[in-house]
Amino acid sequence: MSALRRQSHTCHTICQYPTVFLLLLLCGSAFAGEAAVDPTDNGVDVLQDSTVDIDSRSSETSVAAEELVDPTLTREYMGPLADAVTQAEGKAEALSILGSEIAPGTSQRLSWSATELFEGVPVSTPVLVANGIAPGPTLCLTAAVHGDELNGIEMVRRIFHDIEPRKLSGALIGVPIVNVQGFRRGSRYLPDRRDLNRYFPGNPNGSAAARIAHSLFVDVIANCDALIDLHTGSFERTNLPQLRANLRDPDVVTLTHGFGAMVVLHSKPTIGTLRYAATLAGIPAVTVEAGGPSQLELAEVKHGVKGVESLLTTLGMTRKRRLWGNPEPVYYRSSWVRADNGGILLSDVSLGSTVRKGDLLGTITDPMSNARTELRSPYSGRIIGMARNQVVMPGFATFHVGIETDEVSASEDKEVEVVEKTGDGGYVDGMSE
Numbered sequence: 001m002s003a004l005r006r007q008s009h010t011c012h013t014i015c016q017y018p019t020v021f022l023l024l025l026l027c028g029s030a031f032a033g034e035a036a037v038d039p040t041d042n043g044v045d046v047l048q049d050s051t052v053d054i055d056s057r058s059s060e061t062s063v064a065a066e067e068l069v070d071p072t073l074t075r076e077y078m079g080p081l082a083d084a085v086t087q088a089e090g091k092a093e094a095l096s097i098l099g100s101e102i103a104p105g106t107s108q109r110l111s112w113s114a115t116e117l118f119e120g121v122p123v124s125t126p127v128l129v130a131n132g133i134a135p136g137p138t139l140c141l142t143a144a145v146h147g148d149e150l151n152g153i154e155m156v157r158r159i160f161h162d163i164e165p166r167k168l169s170g171a172l173i174g175v176p177i178v179n180v181q182g183f184r185r186g187s188r189y190l191p192d193r194r195d196l197n198r199y200f201p202g203n204p205n206g207s208a209a210a211r212i213a214h215s216l217f218v219d220v221i222a223n224c225d226a227l228i229d230l231h232t233g234s235f236e237r238t239n240l241p242q243l244r245a246n247l248r249d250p251d252v253v254t255l256t257h258g259f260g261a262m263v264v265l266h267s268k269p270t271i272g273t274l275r276y277a278a279t280l281a282g283i284p285a286v287t288v289e290a291g292g293p294s295q296l297e298l299a300e301v302k303h304g305v306k307g308v309e310s311l312l313t314t315l316g317m318t319r320k321r322r323l324w325g326n327p328e329p330v331y332y333r334s335s336w337v338r339a340d341n342g343g344i345l346l347s348d349v350s351l352g353s354t355v356r357k358g359d360l361l362g363t364i365t366d367p368m369s370n371a372r373t374e375l376r377s378p379y380s381g382r383i384i385g386m387a388r389n390q391v392v393m394p395g396f397a398t399f400h401v402g403i404e405t406d407e408v409s410a411s412e413d414k415e416v417e418v419v420e421k422t423g424d425g426g427y428v429d430g431m432s433e
């Protein structure tokens, strides 16, 4: 199936189900998941602009909002990702995106401008497009939706550097720095301290975040047959390279099979994330989490690139040797260990360590009283995310323990049993993409 045909599906659906789409827009803006917590910020202007996009931490409201959207309506038209591969026959067509026509077998660097700075100068960011010589799916890569997450930027560069359009089937679209304003400031957030990844699919008449989200979604994401959104941990936390995927969605499961031996964590996407909005619009999407913010971590970058390049081969877009010895993905459900005391957190385990129930994960020492508390693993599993050594408050999510399971069990409600002990549905500030 050509990218163009798929694109027309997406537009068709928006027109066909305007009520659902409107609801989506409302959900995206009204139930933004996470409050921005820039330490230099008193939050005043966020509070003053309280029209429709009040930041909310309540996972309950998110669930309620999600129930407003009938998934059968939004998914009805969808062709599975596999169609894009198996039905790819005939001749490749020119790819029409951002006002340009990219001929088969060529690549171009385009520019996407979502918004203007205060002085009226458009802010643009590069969009890399490689249109293959043969037909196939259009795969999209987005990075730095959070402006301080650098590993994904380098992953996109490496993946595009390796692609030869004259040997490619289908098309690859990459946006290395989505949140260019946050990137320039070294910040996760937009200049108004909103989290862009709580505003998709956006709203052309909404807040700055909602407008940027809408522009990206309509101008770029609507062209995709599948999406990989590249992230890292946040707030001085780092993640073992892993996929976050909704394993209740068969097309998303298909996508996870392509990444080789990457860890897969079942997670229903938070409303307003790019992954959420894309999947709902019929574009199967996964998030790659690799490493932590504000650093370029070569091992994590290489791991992510290897996963995406495996996917390109699995989808029939490139022909390469098998990249992984063991191509089976490893499925996990997970639970966070939180600090019950404030103080200096020092780890005793490293990312990727295997732990048994009761093993010492780290200690928290009160810098005044010198009282030391131990953090022990409540489960046997693997450390798939953890805080860097730092000063923490009580309640801070410190170690993310992954519990290995099979694909089906990962998507069952067992996950909820584990995370409910935290009393907030497992929600961790800024950890969910």
Ligand SMILES: [Zn+2]
Residues within 6 Å of the ligand: 145, 146, 149, 230, 231, 232, 234, 433
């Ligand atoms: Zn992120």
